[in-house]
Amino acid sequence: MSKTKNSVIKMYTKKNNEKCYMFKVYCGIDPLTGKEIYTTRRGFKTKREANLALAELKLQISKGEFRKQCVETYADIYKLWVVQYEKTVEESTFVKTYGIFKNHILPALGEYKIEKMNVEVCQRHVDEWADKLKKFRTVKSYASKVVDFAVKRGYITTNPFKLVEMPKKLKKINIGDEEEPENFYTKEQLNEFLNCLEKENNFKAFVLFQLLAYSGMRKGEALALTWRDINFTTNEIRINKAISRGKNNALYVKTTKTGIARTIKMDLKTMAILKKWKKQQREDYLALGFNTSQPKQLVFSNENNEFLQPTKPRKWLQHILTKYNLATITTHGFRHTHCSLLFEAGVGIKEVQDRLGHSDVQTTLNIYAHVTEKAKDEAINKLENFMSL
Known part of the structure; x- marks a missing residue:
């Protein structure tokens, strides 16, 4: 019945x-x-x-002609796709991707019937993203991944995003515009910055920026360092992890950006500063009730001896820049500074790439281009001085 x-x-x-x-x-x-x-x-x-x-x-x-359609809308497909996607990427990457879908893609495409989507619909939304988003290509790429998933699962036969014409955003040039400041320091600027920071009653901040400038490591890599990563006998630091922000805004340890560990040699001055900080940390944190002699002790931690919030170094930096009226730079700019100073010191591109952990030599070359521009200025100055003799 x-x-x-x-x-x-x-x-x-x-x-x-x-x-x-x-x-x-x-x-x-x-x-x-x-x-x-x-x-x-x-x-x-x-x-x-x-x-x-x-x-x-x-x-x-x-009539027995109905075949239940498990998914009907783009949002339905997304819910299936995102479960699989989460298993393939780092937690921090997943959180960023989730934000892209929540803020841009699902509000635009979520309620569309998946079988009704066509190139005109996709083109319209790509054009809209291009008008208001700097990284619209990334948004389009993720939106397309979901439709690719729908094709693989047999819900539709083709992906209309494949036929979209990507808008070209022409860089507007206004006469009189100043060039954007370079995000790295010269040798003189770096020394001035470190001298100013050393005057402050914040030795932890001084040690962190000394390390960033003389190692070239990423901020997340520095904040994940433990004392067992630092070899005071060989003057080497092992960089094999980084902290990042995951679900619910929580910090966690992940692999380096490229997933590849590296060991770098350090200068004697920075190693001596680190050794001094290790001793001071032991004293400071013992007063707070923490034993920092544990093998997994963080080199840089907060008052609860937990991960230091990545926003903290930026606040330290901004305080120094404002107080001493120094040239603007970001925390990541100290990585660029290290890279540019290595080039000026005559270190080869391959050695710089290995030291900084760049997976693509082009990243290294992009910074090298800035340094060579400076070298061109110095070349004409030398010629001018020579001719005036």
């Missing part, structure tokens, strides 16, 4: 306060699982439109 269940059409309100109608209908028993099958239809502008769709669907069911 066939089982029948009543279907009720209900009104609901979207996030934009638009009133729509929906219904849920019983479709029978799944022969594979023996469980009841239901399908939901929503997005109808009028109750009459919903009634017609319900009647048509019931007719298909009665």
Whole structure:
């Protein structure tokens, strides 16, 4: 005996306060699982439109022509895709991607029927992203991944994003605009910065920026360092991890950006400063009730002897720049500073790439280009001085 269940059409309100109608209908028993099958239809502008769709669907069911569609919208596909995607990337990468979908992609595409999406729809949204987002290509790429997933699962046959024409954002040049300041210090600027910082009553901050400038490591790598990563006998530091922000804004330890560990040689001065900090840390944190002699003790930690918030170094930096009226630089700029000073010291590109842990030599070359521009200025100055003799 066939089982029948009543279907009720209900009104609901979207996030934009638009009133729509929906219904849920019983479709029978799944022969594979023996469980009841239901399908939901929503997005109808009028109750009459919903009634017609319900009647048509019931007719298909009665004739045995209905095949439940597990997913209907882009958002439905996304929910399936994101479960698999999360298993393939670092937690911090997943959090960033989730934000892109939440803020840009799902508000634009979420309610579209997946089988109705075409190149015109995709092109319109790519153009909109290009108008307001600097990294619109990344947004388009992620939006397309979900549709690729739909193709692989057989919900649609082609991905319309593949046919989209990517807008070209021409850089606007205004006469009189000043060039953006370089995000690295010269040797003289670095020495001035460190001298100013050393005057402050914040030895931890001084040690951190000394280390960043003389090692070239990333901030997240420095904040993940433990004392067992530092070999005072060989004057080497092992860089094999970094801290990053994951779900619920929590900090966690992950691999380096490239996933490859590296060991770098350090100068004697920086190693001596680190050794002095290790002794002072032991005294300071013992007063707070912490034993910093443990093998996994962080080199830089907060007052609770836990991960130092990545925003803290930026606050320290801004304080010094403002107080002493120094040239603007970011925390990451000390990595660029180290790279540029290595080039000026005559170190080869391959050696610089290995020391900084760049997976792509082009990244190293981009910084090298800045240094060679400075070298060009020095070359003409030398010529001018020579000719004036």
